[in-house]
Amino acid sequence: MAVNYNAKEEADGHPSGVGVPGGAGKSRKPDNTAFKQQRLPAWQPILTAGTVLPAFFIIGLIFIPIGIGIFVTSNNIREYEIDYTGTDSSSPCNKCLNVSWNSTPPCTCTINFTLDQPFETNVFMYYGLSNFYQNHRRYVKSRDDSQLNGDNNSLLHPSKECEPYSMSENKPIAPCGAIANSMFNDTLELFRIDNETRTPITLNKKGIAWWTDKNVKFRNPSGNTNNLTALFQGTTKPVNWPKPVYMLDSETDNNGFINEDFIVWMRTAALPTFRKLYRLIERKNNLQPTLQAGKYSLDITYNYPVHSFDGRKRMILSTISWMGGKNPFLGIAYITVGSICFFLGVVLLVIHHKYGNRNTSADIPN
């Protein structure tokens, strides 16, 4: 007996009713519904040259203008970049090439440069690193978000993820982990040289991190006092750092874990060649460009060793547009794809004329 075969079928019978015509009135005839008979209203697109022609032309016609727009926008962005790694022996920073993390006194060097064109709008000052794999799997993991979020317990007991940068001299490291430990610690200063006088340019160090990072994700440890030194009591600085985290900046709202340079560094870059926002140069008034054309000098406190792994360090000055920094790729891509689609559209038109007729008129003489 198929008693265990189709339980459902048995359930609707009348097992005890001997002689009762069970299920006699109930037909097994399937319902005649659109769903069960697979007759739902349906659209059956047929991809033929004739039907997709418009799509290709439309794509082409939309993409090309967009591409041009992006390309022009990108080209209008002013950008100036200096590689100050010092691998070249002629470079002023060549002397600093082999610094270590905590060399005292710090090695400094100055690089002069000339801007040919003025930077009209707000200027963003970046430091750029190449060949630096901030996306390394083990590197990315090496942090403790809850410590950075101001959790007092995590502050003293960093997560295992931070190993081996969680304890130093039997004290917990704050902030722990390899990311924090390898924080970029060069100092860049910009001077305008006007008739041999060096005028420092005001570099704004706030507002460079994501608002949510600064205000939500990163928090200093909580406590009664505003004294960060006390709050970080019992922790020690990361191995590579010259000074502890509560001495990153003089301003309280930019010190400790909520130091924006620190926050920017902690947002690990996706690609091995990256730039990170360092300072903002705001436009003072509408009369003068933010950076006039002319001579400038860049003072570097060279602390960050990259030569050992063939890394490069750069300073970048850039204005930005609605679509971010200078990048011609997207514009070119749009133009290219648009053109290809347009071209394919033409090809399909030809094909349509050649073959399409056969499908419509020859088969269906009308």
Added chain:
Amino acid sequence: MAQDAEGGEDAPQVLKEEEKERKNRRRSKRKKESKTRTVRSNLLLPGPEAEKPQRSPLANNRLKTTKYTALSFLPKNLFEQFHRLANVYFVFIALLNFVPAVNAFQPVLALAPVLFILAVTAIKDLWEDYSRYRSDNEINHMECLVYCRNEKKYMNRYWKEVEVGDFIQLRCNEIIPADILLLSSSDPDGLCHIETANLDGETNLKQRQVVRRFLELDSEFDPLKFTSVIECEKPNNDLSRFRGYIVHKSGKRDGLYKENLLLRGCTVRNTEEVTGIVIYAGHETKALLNNSGPRYKRSKLERQMNIDVLWCVLILIVMCLFSAIGHGLWVWQYGEKKPAFSVPGLDGNYLSPVLAAVYLFLTMIIVFQVLIPISLYVSIEVVKACQVFFIHQDKDLYDEETDSQLQCRALNITEDLGQMQYIFSDKTGTLTENKMVFRRCTVSGIEYSHDANARRLAMYQEADSEEEETAAKGGTLSQRNSVSSHQSIKVVHRSLSMKSHRRTGSRAEAKRASILSKHTAFSSPMEKDITPDPNLLEKVNECARNLEVMRSHEQPLSQLTPELSDIFDFFIALTICNTVVVTSPDQPRQKVRVRFELKSPVKTIEDFIRRFTPSRLTSGSNSSSSSSLTTSKSMPRVGSSILSSTSTESTLLKLEEKLAHSPQMNNNGYSSQQDRRAIGSRPEEGELRYEAESPDEAALVYAARAYNCALVGRLSDQVSVELPHLGRLTFELLHTLGFDSIRKRMSVVVRHPLTDEINVYTKGADSVIMDLLLPCSSDDPRGNHQKKIQSKTQNYLNLYAVDGLRTLCIAKRVLSKEEYASWLKSHLEAESSIENREELLFQSALRIETNLHLLGATGIEDRLQDGVPETIANLRKAGLQIWILTGDKQETAINIAYACKLLDHDEEIITLNAESLETSAALLDHCLQYIESKFSNNTIDKTAGNTTVGFCPLSPPSSSVHSSLGLVIDGKTLAYALDKTLEDKFLSLARRCCSVLCCRSTPLQKSMVVKLVRDKLKAMTLAIGDGANDVSMIQVADVGVGISGPEGMQAVMASDFAVPRFRHLEKLLLVHGHWCYSRLANMVLYFFYKNAEYQPHMFWMNMIDALYQSLVCFYIPFFTYYDSEVDLFSWGTPITTIALFTIILHLAIETKTWTLFHWSSCIFSILLFFIVALVYNASCPICYPPSNPYWTMEKLMGEPVFYLICIISPVVALLPRFLYRTLQGTVFPTQLQLGRQLNRLPPETRNQIPNRLNIKKETIPQKPPCAEHCPQNPKSNDSDCFKACNQTPSSQSSQYGNDPAFPSNTKAEHTTGLSVTASPPGSLLCGGEKHSSVANSQERSLGFHEITHNTSEMESMSVEETFPWNTTVDQSSFSLLNWITSTPLFSRFGRVLQLSPHRLQNEVQDNMCVLGSISSLHQDFKGLTGKNSNDFQEQLKGTPTNFCKSETLETTFL
């Protein structure tokens, strides 16, 4: 108290604790008990000899099919789930995440998908188990009467409380709760009727017998007095076998047979009360041991898929290795430099490159785990479940008559249906309805053609075809519903009258009640109402009158003329030589409670003596029965050699004397006539219902009844026949020698009431009977006459066979008392022997069935099922090769093959009949050579003239198939052909033939043929059949289909799919199979990232496409964000988003049909992604480090670049695929796409097309046939397929269908011409009629074609009846044209036809207007009309000539 000595092997899956104990206990027991089981009454007090724990609960009747208990569910289910490799892999990956050195994701996160999948499966299992539990419970709590020792009566108990050794009383219509040995029955003969429909689906009642010794008890059976011990075999699943013996207290043993056993699940019928002892209970009953549940087969797609999964594993490993080595090198290149971003290990040391590589390898496995589409398996399960649901729900696969729909028994091979290349079909019951209709007969050499009967049958056929036609006419499904009221009434009527309760596969005990309300099988009016042949009826009446006169004058019956006596005997044989039971459906038979003196079949010698002794008549019935008991007790057991031979001989001698003159006995039949009115509860004929084991028998009995020779009652010892004038005759039934397939005949031994002779009536296959006839010498005139009769009969038999009728010969033998007595002796010995009883009985039957006197022969028509020819035609068009494997004889098989359009009349048929291996080898070689030469000729033709292009753009898979060849092979030759040395030759011959017909094949041969094709040709095979003889073939084939018909459930039980009708195969294969396959294949490919029909190279195409797409998805964001301040998550999120868009759009390109579900699921997916991303990214700033993308999505959605990337990347990624699809759709469109295009056109245009495209109208709304064909042969060359598909429409469209390249039959050029003229007549005629709607005319011409088809089937239909509609077209010429082209005609017509086509063709080739030729054809026809229209009817009855156009017309027309 039963000791079940067998181990736990046969027990159900679950062993309870106690069962385990028992098993252990049993193991220690003696070995010798392991073969049998001993059953004692439970009512006995534990005796001294019972040394074992008596109340062992071993085999109680509780049904437990659940797998789990509340406690064991979790561990057990988990354990079972881990048997699946996929789950193990999943868990392995998840656990890998817990290793800090290699983990990629948060371990808890990684566990989530595994847990989800495990949970879903567990919940599904739990639900299934629960519903099993519920149904178990329901069955366990059914009640039955069990004898209770304390109360001394039968008490109601639950089924689950029944134990082995209990006594159970069953009433009529109750369901049997366990396997019970029948000990007592209310039936005076100790019989019990059971219905086994639940078990095997056979609707006829089976007789069961009380164990012999208990039958002879005079008093009521008292369970308390039952002291015997039953020894029987251990539980097994063989329904047709039960052996054992019962040991009485006296030490005597009686054999037990399956006739003594009532099986669980059957229903007691026609018997008031039975009592028995439980032998097997619960899971040890045969019914439950037989239930294996759904089967698991792996589909071809799945097998291919597994290979691809392996490839995926390989790719994964390669990718991981690549990454790992690259990583190792990268780490190594830094050497001692220690970059700032490299993190030392826990101990402060940096990882060595090698170790880093190893770690990375493992990490990469985690990262790339999605490459192995584990979820694919889960998804496939879900998709298949849905497909099965839809197949079940298909209205077109539902059979109104039997109220059954298709069942998928194997749930996981739905998609294989779409890949079939070969179909092996049984004939009887599969192609034909297995509804036997008496057509004609011949008695003593004179043929009675039963014209009126044939006309009547034609009426039924017409009714059928009308229905069919209306169904077909409604092109779309919705139209089909609106059948005209007239037809729907007819449908209802039919469904009511023919509601035979063929049970479909569910043998659920619970449902059996519904059967009761239904009627018995084989009782459609078509089979019942037979119009007698007036001549024969007259003769029967005359014969009866004569007999009446003779009886009243006490004249010996031999005065009857031989012919009349033959007729008389013929009908008597038809009536009684069977096992038909006369019943009325609702009530049990009311029998006289008086015991008859006659016990039958004759069981003992003393019984025989008693019965043939006149003095017996005087003795009272009661005393005789009691005395017989005493004698039998005093006598030693028959069959044992104790009976001294001398005593036997003397008794026999004595009895012979007595038999020689016993005049009183003459009237025995008559005298009892009055007293026994109660036999057969309903004297009025109309209410009698015949329940036959086979439809043939029923057909014959109904036929005899039509001649007023009605079977009115059958008991085990007598048969009553109602005759005109003579009234009721009662034949004493001495023996019934049942039908078996080796003897191919059955016989009854009766004592004739009129002559008091002992007659043997034999009915069987003509080939057998003809050999057993009494040889007659040609010298003496009577012998000569007899010989003439024999040869005449043989001629008629051949004729019948040609007409596709099933033939049976009826013969008779008169036994002298001596002969009988000597035969009886050996027969009784055979019957009572315990070892090889069957063999001995067989021998015994052979001895009596010799020297027969031929009475006549019958021709029974086995009608084709509805829609069989159409189905076969469509299946063949779809490229399937259909073979018929039948046990029938060659002529019948060939005729059925013609009837169902498997063979065309202009096909060349190769018939292989060989007597030895050598000759078959030679024959095969010869045929191959012949075909070879033909084939080469054809190719030359093809290249040169382009006039005879092979027909098969749409037909069989191998290109070398010849449409014009049919192969017929008989069983004997098949046996040689299947020999190792010849099988290759046979195959290469067979695959070149369009149709193959194997006749006279045994079940084993059937399965061997299937196996041969499956293994050697590597083709997908489907076997369809309905009977037990098809089971082996069904099991061997890739897909087995059972027809749930009246032949029982064996085929269904063995099958993967069960359909009610053969015609359902069409939609099942062509629509559902295709859908399932293409849907699943699409899904699988999509999962393998990701297309069309599944082909090995498509996998790699998809892989390359996937690679391209992933490169696009990576590098566009890469270059966009190169050297920017982008962080890990702000870069990763766009990539994910792009990937999602790409995937969904990819799916959109591949989606062929868009319904609401598609739209909503696509939109839902995208919305879900964004919502989840937004919510997740906003909810938790510090969760799940390091994967903590806090606020990323929010930030990204504020940046235009994100949107720009999201737009361009999918476009770039999908451009190649989109382009490919477009080009394919434009330059190489599949038929499917063409069909869809057609479907869009305005209706008038659309209606025009079918003719041009030669596509059958019906299929247009769905799919043109070629589309079905192309995807179905994944192995066949794709481009070939495209070409084939393209050629058809293009070539035809270019010209009016008169193109020389018009795909037509290779052979007959004139045929082409004819079909050309035939195909446009509708439009042309209408054109002449000055623009009636073109569409309308098309409609008509198509309808015309369908009708055509029916006409060819029923040759005797008149023209006017065929064309009921009114057309303004000249009706006579129109219908005549059709008539001529559609019916097998005789040569006279043929010649005319031959003329006109030739003329036509000339004109056609000149590309002239066809109209002229048509009109010339008209003239020809008009001329003919006058001459021949009156003669049509008769001439058509002539044998079909080889000049037949109908099928050709058909093929080209479609």
